[in-house]
Amino acid sequence: MIEINNLKFSYKRNKMVIDDISLNIEKGYIHGLLGKNGIGKTTLLKLMAGLLFPNSGDIEVLGYTPMQRKVGFLQDIFFLSEEFDVYKMSIENYVKLNSVFYPKFSETDFYNYLEEFEITDRKSKLNALSFGTKKKVIIAFGLATHARLMILDEPTNGLDIPSKAQFRKIILKAMNDETTIIISTHQVRDLHNLIDSILIMDERNILINASNREITSKLYFGVEKDISNIDNILYSEDNIGGNLFVKENRENLESNLDIELFFNAVFHNKEKIKSILSNNNK
Amino acid sequence: MELNINRIINLIKRDIGIYWQTYLKAMLAIISVQAIANNTDFGLYWFIMAFTFAFKEYNNSTKLRIQITNLPASNLEKYLYSFFIIFLLFPLIILISMYGGLLLRYFLDVIVFGLTFTQTIDLTPSIWSSMTSQILIYAPMVSIFFFGNIYFNKQGGLKMIFYIIAFSLLVFVINAIILYFITGGLSHSFIIQGSSIPEFVKYIVSFGITGFFIILAYLSLTEKEV
Numbered sequence: 001m002i003e004i005n006n007l008k009f010s011y012k013r014n015k016m017v018i019d020d021i022s023l024n025i026e027k028g029y030i031h032g033l034l035g036k037n038g039i040g041k042t043t044l045l046k047l048m049a050g051l052l053f054p055n056s057g058d059i060e061v062l063g064y065t066p067m068q069r070k071v072g073f074l075q076d077i078f079f080l081s082e083e084f085d086v087y088k089m090s091i092e093n094y095v096k097l098n099s100v101f102y103p104k105f106s107e108t109d110f111y112n113y114l115e116e117f118e119i120t121d122r123k124s125k126l127n128a129l130s131f132g133t134k135k136k137v138i139i140a141f142g143l144a145t146h147a148r149l150m151i152l153d154e155p156t157n158g159l160d161i162p163s164k165a166q167f168r169k170i171i172l173k174a175m176n177d178e179t180t181i182i183i184s185t186h187q188v189r190d191l192h193n194l195i196d197s198i199l200i201m202d203e204r205n206i207l208i209n210a211s212n213r214e215i216t217s218k219l220y221f222g223v224e225k226d227i228s229n230i231d232n233i234l235y236s237e238d239n240i241g242g243n244l245f246v247k248e249n250r251e252n253l254e255s256n257l258d259i260e261l262f263f264n265a266v267f268h269n270k271e272k273i274k275s276i277l278s279n280n281n282k
Numbered sequence: 283m284e285l286n287i288n289r290i291i292n293l294i295k296r297d298i299g300i301y302w303q304t305y306l307k308a309m310l311a312i313i314s315v316q317a318i319a320n321n322t323d324f325g326l327y328w329f330i331m332a333f334t335f336a337f338k339e340y341n342n343s344t345k346l347r348i349q350i351t352n353l354p355a356s357n358l359e360k361y362l363y364s365f366f367i368i369f370l371l372f373p374l375i376i377l378i379s380m381y382g383g384l385l386l387r388y389f390l391d392v393i394v395f396g397l398t399f400t401q402t403i404d405l406t407p408s409i410w411s412s413m414t415s416q417i418l419i420y421a422p423m424v425s426i427f428f429f430g431n432i433y434f435n436k437q438g439g440l441k442m443i444f445y446i447i448a449f450s451l452l453v454f455v456i457n458a459i460i461l462y463f464i465t466g467g468l469s470h471s472f473i474i475q476g477s478s479i480p481e482f483v484k485y486i487v488s489f490g491i492t493g494f495f496i497i498l499a500y501l502s503l504t505e506k507e508v
Contacts, residue, residue, distance in 0.1 A: 051351055051508040071284050074354035085345040087300045097296040101289070101354040 001027035007057035019204035028177045033184040035201035041184045049079040078142035082154040086126040102145040110144035131158045143174040150181040156190040188259045220249040221258045235265035284356035293363035309379040316383020332372040333427035334439025341431040341438040347508045357504045418488040425495035432502045
């Protein structure tokens with residue numbers, strides 16, 4: 001689906017934003033791209049979407065070279081940027097004028113997604129809507145294009161709490177074996193129960209690229225009042241219910257992935273967690 | 283190169299769908315000014331103002347640039363659509379509005395003031411009377427704006443005006459310096475007078491510059507990053 005080899009990119013000379021990234025992203029999954037602010041997540045997504053051109057290295061997305069911006073490629077990806085402008089027009093007109101460019105666009109699906117987001121007035125002017133509502137319209141449009149690759153940069157920014165839940169529900173509904181979604185965010189709790197795999201970006205590079213299953217098979221996420229007797233703890237933090245902790249899963253225990261805890265653990269104990277996850281024996 | 287006429291038509295429809303109110307307001311403004319001024323001397327300014335709108339979504343905020351860049355149409359289709367808008371639609375809108383303004387003035391004069399047609403309106407406006415020489419000036423100018431608006435991310439039109447002025451000043455200064463050192467004074471001009479240039483040379487220079495910037499604009503579009 002996406003193959004990146006030795007990718008390098010800089011906005012200015014001598015200041016690499018992406019430094020020698022190699023990455024393989026499989027189709028049919030929801031991938032969460034996590035990282036601190038300003039680490040290069042948006043830059044990486046823009047490179048995948050053909051909005052920026054690499055200094056060196058190769059990117060292949062859906063069998064295309066993004067920077068060539070072939071029509072077939074553009075019809076099969078949808079890029080939602082963190083911030084966007086909308087035109088002075090109704091939702092209805094927006095769909096009429098833009099959907100013709102996407103051969104797989106389904107108007108029925110679009111209006112169904114809008115209903116799920118509780119947006120019922122098709123004649124509402126886009127520019128008069130709140131930021132969150134505008135975002136919901138654009139997300140609904142993107143999903144209705146049935147693009148094989150959806151790149152969503154901070155999609156939950158600006159959404160209220162009920163809308164975040166609606167967003168998760170709609171994304172799961174829109175998923176199928178041919179669709180791949182990459183969601184970039186620094187609000188990791190918003191991706192709870194949504195993503196299948198996690199990519200964590202550190203300074204200029206990918207620190208972790210692992211599926212949820214891989215992570216929970218090698219790491220155990222737990223909560224205990226007293227953690228002093230627990231071995232192999234990699235990271236812990238105080239919580240109202242006790243101490244949340246991550247430890248190496250040598251006993252093959254089952255646990256649910258806590259994305260935020262995992263994220264913090266990775267930045268607290270980078271090399272150790274990286275080495276545990278890259279160990280294929282388990 | 284991917285080229286599909288339907289997609290170009292869809293891009294034009296989308297443009298008109300988005301900006302029809304802006305175009306309508308511009309038409310009304312031109313009609314009003316023309317009706318009040320009652321001549322076509324403003325023609326050049328309308329054209330310059332219109333040309334600064336070339337590639338308007340690229341020459342705008344990053345957010346809009348992302349939208350147009352991601353729209354499923356090839357670079358060539360997006361280029362041809364912009365070409366159509368700037369070289370055909372805008373001139374048509376301007377000319378219709380200019381004559382609309384003159385006709386409005388004519389009706390006002392005849393109906394309100396009872397004047398005769400010949401007293402109030404010049405039906406051979408300067409923009410038409412010397413069509414060839416106008417094209418020789420307009421075509422390179424439009425192509426320079428066309429290129430500037432895709433090359434720069436913001437205020438491409440204004441930046442190009444600035445560069446044209448700066449370039450003209452540079453030529454003038456260099457000319458003056460050369461003149462000073464050769465003749466010891468500034469009483470003669472080294473600038474070749476327009477009337478002394480053979481007609482075919484003017485055509486070659488004009489269309490050469492136009493072609494150069496039009497091709498450069500396409501190359502800039504294909505290399506445009508967001």
